[in-house]
Amino acid sequence: MAKAIGRKLRCGVIGLGMGRGHIQGYQSHPACELVAVADMDEGRLAQAKAEFKVPHAYTDALEMVKQAELDVVSVATPNKFHAPLTIAALKAGCHVLCEKPMAMTLAEALAMQRTAVACRKKLGINFSYRFSAMSFALKQQVDAGLIGKIYFGRTVWHRRRGMPGFGGWFGNKELAGGGPLIDLGVHRIDLALWLMGHPRPVSVSGSTYNIIAARKAREEKKHYSVEDLAAGIVKFDNGATLMVEASWALNNNENEHMVTSLYGEKGGLVQKNRNGTYDFTAEIYTEEGGNLYTKVLDQAVTQPPNAYHDFVDSILQDREPLAKAEDGIRVQMILDGLYRSAAEGREIRFK
Numbered sequence: 001m002a003k004a005i006g007r008k009l010r011c012g013v014i015g016l017g018m019g020r021g022h023i024q025g026y027q028s029h030p031a032c033e034l035v036a037v038a039d040m041d042e043g044r045l046a047q048a049k050a051e052f053k054v055p056h057a058y059t060d061a062l063e064m065v066k067q068a069e070l071d072v073v074s075v076a077t078p079n080k081f082h083a084p085l086t087i088a089a090l091k092a093g094c095h096v097l098c099e100k101p102m103a104m105t106l107a108e109a110l111a112m113q114r115t116a117v118a119c120r121k122k123l124g125i126n127f128s129y130r131f132s133a134m135s136f137a138l139k140q141q142v143d144a145g146l147i148g149k150i151y152f153g154r155t156v157w158h159r160r161r162g163m164p165g166f167g168g169w170f171g172n173k174e175l176a177g178g179g180p181l182i183d184l185g186v187h188r189i190d191l192a193l194w195l196m197g198h199p200r201p202v203s204v205s206g207s208t209y210n211i212i213a214a215r216k217a218r219e220e221k222k223h224y225s226v227e228d229l230a231a232g233i234v235k236f237d238n239g240a241t242l243m244v245e246a247s248w249a250l251n252n253n254e255n256e257h258m259v260t261s262l263y264g265e266k267g268g269l270v271q272k273n274r275n276g277t278y279d280f281t282a283e284i285y286t287e288e289g290g291n292l293y294t295k296v297l298d299q300a301v302t303q304p305p306n307a308y309h310d311f312v313d314s315i316l317q318d319r320e321p322l323a324k325a326e327d328g329i330r331v332q333m334i335l336d337g338l339y340r341s342a343a344e345g346r347e348i349r350f351k
């Protein structure tokens with residue numbers, strides 16, 4: 001039961017693709033009841049209502065937010081609707097867990113955070129790749145000082161061919177805000193920033209390309225108005241540098257390649273996926289007594305919190321969620337800067 005209000009928290013989910021995971025997250029928390037779902041796709045709405053036995057279903061998300069007397073709302077729609085729906089839900093008195101990317105632009109992300117502060121509600125961002133045993137084990141070692149100050153890194157997610165829902169909203173700049181950088185890159189940037197202790201970006205320089213996806217779009221007569229590859233360099237206020245790469249289509253040797261390598265004064269770490277799967281390995285490199293060691297993480301014993309449960313617990317315990325609005329804003333600064341840098345052909349410096 002929710003300590004603060006003496007009853008279960010009433011939860012609602014908007015957008016029933018990834019939102020189905022949010023439903024399961026809330027339904028498995030003992031202090032929550034999932035009372036409403038919203039999706040403009042009536043088929044998906046009916047399916048979720050029946051499958052998860054949800055009392056109320058809405059085709060209009062704003063109507064749900066106004067009528068369903070909710071404490072918690074998840075926003076899991078195409079990116080364009082993250083900011084307006086989050087702001088509407090916060091203003092209606094709900095805590096909001098918004099999917100990544102936080103928003104289409106930094107300005108939107110800042111407006112979301114300002115609204116959360118003004119309404120005194122929690123705002124969390126679903127940076128789900130932090131919430132794994134491997135990521136937590138590495139974070140533990142960084143926090144224990146094994147790596148020392150991290151001064152250089154590289155964080156990457158490449159797909160050989162993997163434009164999600166080709167021809168749909170993911171490849172439409174109006175609805176998505178960008179391509180693989182805003183979709184996949186956000187996860188790897190967030191993971192790197194979290195492990196690095198969230199230094200503040202001071203400048204970025206980036207390039208975007210649309211070669212392979214553009215060719216396919218012409219051949220298949222599909223809409224595609226975002227990049228298929230983005231790459232860039234980010235410099236931070238503590239002197240550290242991070243290289244960022246993200247693609248949905250690249251003439252690479254692996255179908256799915258994720259790697260985050262961070263190099264510190266005392267050690268280095270690499271978190272990467274195994275053979276194109278979503279199974280990860282973690283290694284740490286150190287020098288001890290003049291000898292160079294490679295430590296391979298065999299088993300991670302610390303179970304990470306479930307992302308949805310962490311958000312609910314942050315409400316019950318009146319603390320910040322693990323992945324908070326400020327973290328989303330740091331990532332969004334980098335996304336905005338890289339896209340602007342690519343468009344204007346120059347380095348972007350942040351004030």
Ligand SMILES: NC(=O)c1ccc[n+]([C@@H]2O[C@H](COP(=O)([O-])OP(=O)(O)OC[C@H]3O[C@@H](n4cnc5c(N)ncnc54)[C@H](O)[C@@H]3O)[C@@H](O)[C@H]2O)c1
Nearest residue numbers: 015016017018039040041061076077079081099100101128
């Ligand atoms: N954290 C993760 O690992 C992860 C994984 C996948 C997707 N996502 C994010 O989740 C979001 C949704 O992605 P998806 O893969 O589920 O997309 P999707 O297209 O499968 O689902 C989006 C749903 O939102 C509905 N919708 C669109 N506009 C709406 C509106 N205004 N009101 C109500 N419903 C609306 C659509 O009908 C659709 O059912 C994206 O922002 C994506 O980046 C995150």
